[in-house]
Amino acid sequence: MKLNGKNGKSDTNLEQIREKTDLAVSVENLVVHYETSSETVEAVNSISFSLKKKRTLGLVGETGAGKTTAMLALMNMVPNPPGRIIEGEIRVNGLDMRKLTPAQLQHVRGSEIAMIFQDPMTSLNPVLTIGEQIGESILLHRNISKAEALKETQKLLERVGIDPERYGEYPHQFSGGMRQRVGIAIALACNPSVLIADEPTSALDVTIQAQILQMMRKLKEENDTSMILITHDLGVVAEMCDDVAVMYAGHIVEYGTLEEVFNKTKHPYTEGLFNSLPNINNRVEKLQPIQGLMPDPANLPKGCAFAERCPYASEACRENPPETHSFSDTHLAACTAYQDPDFRIGRNK
């Protein structure tokens, strides 16, 4: 590991191009496609959202909805080929991520915005020790010696609940939960102001899940971090988040504060998510999963992508893309049914 001089603060000139803002993240009309010779996967279709400093945004949606892709775009890290950011503006701490040079991007990644990845079993390098992998972040962004970096690494290990003496061990010597902690330590190594956590706990069992979430919340509060938390689990959202964005087939279909999305649910898909939750108090009641499957993002319908599965869908929904209605300054839902001012969804949980 060597100190990368290119990343030294002096020659990246980030402060000159940084816009003043109190938003940690803002995304406008982001479109991301994966283009292969046979098809174009429309993974993210014109989404907009923002994250205020020190808040936590929950991003929920079923598999393939485009959550990971949107977050990779946030770091300007969509794998190319086949992925490509088609359009949109992405700002992180006032920096226009799509206009940064490679050296500037390398400087911002890890130090201002960091990501905890979905699968702890594959996201660590099997031939490097966990100490090397955590220390790498530190050495890249801070002007300190290897010995000091090792001390910092051990402190980080302690913070995420791993015996600091194990810094010389390799990923295969750790369990899934431990590896996820290593992933968290890597992401937190340089106290990023924006942290993306991509289903940090879905590969783990429930008790470990609770521990990791508790730890993340504590670390976030200690460091005044703003966070985007991707999860399938509405319970986790209720526990951790201030704001919620619900994604479906590459669109944000509902967006609002936790209170708005959970208690004043507007979008039929969000309703479906809540209705499909098992009810622990009434176990004889049948589960009500949303019928059908999300359309293939390589072959999206011209109207609302949810129309096929939506109990309220009309002909207009199938013909035209949904209109976005706002219900408060913060609460939006993309659903044509609200053209009718009397329309109400019938959420029963």
Place this chain on the structure above:
Amino acid sequence: MLKYVIKRILMIIPVVLAVSFIVFFIMDFVPSDPAVTALGDGATEEQLEYYRETHGLNDPLVVRYVRYMGGILHGDMGTSYANNQQVWDLFFAKFPNTLRLAVASVVVTVVLSIPLGVIAAVKENTWVDTVCSTLSFIGLAMPNFWLGLLLIMLFAVNLGLLPSTGADGFASLILPAITCGTGNMAALTRITRSSMLDVLKQDYLRTARAKGQSESKIITHHAFKNAQIPVVTQIGIQMSTLIGGAVLTERVFAWPGVGAFLVDSIQKSDFEVVTGFVIMLAIFVSIVLLIVDVLYAFMDPRIKAQYARS
């Protein structure tokens, strides 16, 4: 780890026994008389019979085999029928040349192929990929003897820069190593490329990128470290083949290695030399493969852990 190495060294013994027995057995079938080889066509039947008797050629196969293997333990592999020299001495006169040429050729192959393979993988399906793969095939497309003669004409005859034949210092190694090394480029480039392609898809590179690591470091530090095993395996295979002698290259450059000498000895039915050389080569090839196996442990901690357990 040490236990594993010792175990692997001991495993060389049955390999050598098997190889030596097979060589012995095959040589027994060859319809040619060592006594004639030694004494020439003019010898009388009595002289031939005397030679056979004194050299133990009339004993049963198994007896000769056991006696022969006993001799090896003392560094005695018999004498060449053709020129009366000790086979052991002959082998160790030739083998250092072969080893030098093999190592130099592998260096040429590695230095050219690994960058080509890595670049081809990183630029997969672009014109750069095509250029790299095509370059790697040039060595294969040109037969060794032809490339060798071409190089001799250019560098030795026309420019007078390098010696054309013999094994005399570093300068004389250059042309044979290029001739031999470029022939192996295609295989090593292809393996490097495909191994890198596998690794470049892996999630942990994304993790490194998210830390702010540079693309070049991601390739050299994170990706290549994970792509090494098939590459080193292929290098080991090429090394083993070269240790057996690069016959054509040795011929073209009059390089005094084991390969060309072994072929001559087969033609002359010099059984003692053939048997001894093949056994010694089997031992050295086994050592190369052992080294490759041990290298795995240094490249992948999971394999090291496996060795420690076994």
